[in-house]
Amino acid sequence: MAQDHLNIVELTTEPHKQEDDEAVSKDENKKNFMALQAIQNSRRPDTVLIEIEAIHSANIARNMPNNINTEKSSFPFISFNENKEKLGREGQQWYPNAVNEKITDQGKTALHIAVAAGDEDIVEKLVDLMSEEGLEIQDNDGWTALAETAFAGNYRMAKCMLTKNQHLASIGDVDGRLPAVLAIEGGYKELAWYLFSLTPLEYLKGVSGATLCTKAIYTRTLAIALDLLGNDRHLALALDKDDVSPLYALASTPNAFPSKNQLVFWKRWIYALQAEMCQLVSSLLNLVFGIKDLYEMALANYQHHELIWYMCCEIKMSNDETRKTGCVDTAILRAIKEGNFEFVYAIVRTNPDLLWCKDDKGRTIFPSAVLYRQTKIFSLIYGLHVKLPKVYSQDCFNNNILHMAGMLEASTQLNRIPGAALQMQRELQWFKEVESIVNPQLKEALNKDGLTPQELFTCEHKDMRKAGEQQMKNTASSCTVVGALIVTIMFAAAFTIPGGNDQATGLPMFLNKKLFKLFIVSDSLSLFSSATSILMFLGILTSSYEEEDFLEVLPRKMIIGLFTLIFSIAFMMIAFCVALLLMFHGQTWFVNPIIFLASVPVTLFVLMQLPPLIGMVSSTYGSSIFDRKMECWF
Structure with a gap:
């Protein structure tokens, strides 16, 4: 069907003879050969192909049963013309349930193939013929026909299957990915929401639920993530199939927050206005002023803050072991690297004990903020009543916070500054600012390489200084x-x-x-x-x-x-x-x-x-x- 050879199987009993029209004969012979080869390849491995290979017509091969006994076979090869009516009449009776069987080496059914071909009409006819159990057949990768449809993003075909068997939305593949996850990965948000709405909550626990939640956050399908966490907050710290928690996924997506979106002043005003308005009033603004993008940004901002609130509550109720497996410390430090100020501020304000979280090199929040040149996050240090001792702690290389200011780490903030001269200026501003708040003793402290912060700054910025000079x-x-x-x-x-x-x-x-x-x-x-x-x-x-x-x-x-x-x-x-x-x-x-x-x-x-x-x-x-x-x- 996919190769347009179905007419050979349905209408042709034998290839044209050479004395017929030569062009027609040549074309039909070619199609018959390709169709016959496809039929032979689709037989199960335990099928004996001796008799099939002796057949020269795709029509006959199509009607052959899948369990031929070579010893007692009485298939009429030689007298085909005399028995073709019998074959056409009885062929379907030999294998009546073929529509509900796997027909390829990859374990796919006819419905899988029709979905891959994108033929909606054929899919609907096959669904009518198939049983509910047949629709649940999974290929070698654990994909049902609905999974194929979800990944392809065809809403009509998915609705056709789910109307007959709603349980299909709950069947995951070998990696545990539900059809809703496959739809999100393909970027089909409307279909993903439809599949999610038909998936029972008991199938959205643990790995499956965490996987759907993280994918929804990464693709900014935040309504699904909010619904999931609203029903089960434990998913915030659960690990998905890639060992990533929704908390870490949210920390990795800073562009959804207003601080990461550069807008002109009037758009910032409207953006802030919409954030305080209900959806109806915002929709009217969109209609009148054509600012749909601002409305979507404001909605995403609201949804992200709701997600953070759910996650803060879950972190507050969790123990140290749950926080460790849920990648809480890693998520905070990743948010610092990305400049996700709203995330970091909300998490540490709700859970002040997380100020002591460290990365694998022993760096806490403020040294990390200095290292990645995140000004807003570092400015949180001015909101402390007293300068906490941990703020000035050293990492595993004996680098203090002033050493961090002297290091030249890859930073998205620094890359936004045009030209090496201005970058050098900003680096000096960072060093002078940190130097002004630290204990004077730290200015002369040596790291494991025997360098003071100033010496480390000079060494790290040697190339930048030359580039700025040039x-x-x-x-x-x-x-x-x-x-x-x-x-x-x-x-x-x-x-x-x-x-x-x-x-x-x-x-x-x-x-x-x-x-x-x-x-x-x-x-x-x-x-x-x-x-x-x-x-x-x-x-x-x-x-x-x-x-x-x-x-x-x-x-x-x-x-x-x-x-x-x-x-x-x-x-x-x-x-x-x-x-x-x-x-x-x-x-x-x-x-x-x-x-x-x-x-x-x-x-x-x-x-x-x-x-x-x-x-x-x-x-x-x-x-x-x-x-x-x-x-x-x-």
């Missing part, structure tokens, strides 16, 4: 060339003024015109700005590039240099446009298009340089990256 030099060199050209042009323009000079007095011809005064002011500002930018960039090129220079000295010079260079280009174009207006006074139809074109290079340069410039200003002179006003929470 970036600064390349930028300064390019901008110096541009600034020098502008100085040359503006200096020359000051003495070759539009309109020329009066031969008698030597004064400019347009001295009394306001546009001429604007030209002189623009030319002067452009000249002075470009000269200032050159001096700043020369200062960068001649810098010694010590570590401390990246904290403020080099960024300050770059900020001044870029700002003055942008001003010089802008005023240069203004001077050019004013000069055109003076020379072609009254010819606006000619001058206006040129003025418009003159604004293009200025706009392009601003668009290219302004974003990194603003980022540099914010990083250097903006508010601290740490929230030192964190309210007391413990």
Whole structure:
């Protein structure tokens, strides 16, 4: 059927003869051979194929029983033409229950094959013919036909099977994956919810329930996860088939939380508004303003907080052994690495004893937050009444929290900062901040390699410092060339003024015109700005590039240099446009298009340089990256 050879089996008794139409004969012979081969391959291993191999017609092979006795067989090979009516009439009677049997080496039924072919009509007809027990037949991998359907995501075929046998939703494969799990893994959320709604709760315990819950969290089908935990909170710390708990799965998905979604200010306002609204009002906002994505984000945020609440309650009621098997410590430390602030804050606030959790290297929460450069999580330290001794504990390599600030670990937060120079600046800010709160004795503490925190910082950031130096030099060199050209042009323009000079007095011809005064002011500002930018960039090129220079000295010079260079280009174009207006006074139809074109290079340069410039200003002179006003929470 899948290969379009069913007509050969149903309509053909023998292949065409050579004297018939040659093209038709050749095509049917080919199809007959392929159909016959498929039938032979589908026989069970205990079937004797001697008699089947002697047959040259797929139609005859199809009607043969599956348990031929080779010794007493009276199958009429030679006199087929004389007995073909008998074969056609009695063939179905020899094997009447074939629709409920496995027919391939992989243990699949005809329904499995029809599902794989995606033929909904054939599936519905087969389901009508099959018994309820036949629908429950599993292949060698433990997949029922419904499991195949769930993974393919066909809602119509799944509903057809479940209407006849609802128990199919409770049959898992050899790995314990229920059909609802297979649907989620394929990304079919609607079908997954339908299958989940038909799965009895007694089948959603232990590994099966935990597997469905973790998959629902990973794929953000959070309604299913909430329903599962609402019925059985013990699933929060249960392990799935991959030895992962739903708690760990939630810790690994930070993008569902608002702190990980970068939105413009008006979207943040609407997002916060929707979080406080009921679903009906939010739906109206979606309809009017077309902000479905924001509604979905707000809904996901609400569902995640509900999940965290369930999990916090379960952790609070659990013992140490359950927490260990449920990967509680591992989940918290994974959330720190991912920057999942809401998760970490909720867990440790509900269960303060988890502040002492450690990873396999002996690192607690705050050293881990420093290591992965998670500012919001580290800022929780300012909400403590007293600095806890465990905060400053050492790991198995004798590294204290200041050593962590000196390490250069792969961090998603650091990778978001553009350019090695700004990354070096942020690393220095981290080190200085941690240094300001630790006991002075820790500054000179040695790790197992005999390095102090400062020495470790220098060693770890050697390559980053060189990359930052190269970036600064390349930028300064390019901008110096541009600034020098502008100085040359503006200096020359000051003495070759539009309109020329009066031969008698030597004064400019347009001295009394306001546009001429604007030209002189623009030319002067452009000249002075470009000269200032050159001096700043020369200062960068001649810098010694010590570590401390990246904290403020080099960024300050770059900020001044870029700002003055942008001003010089802008005023240069203004001077050019004013000069055109003076020379072609009254010819606006000619001058206006040129003025418009003159604004293009200025706009392009601003668009290219302004974003990194603003980022540099914010990083250097903006508010601290740490929230030192964190309210007391413990």
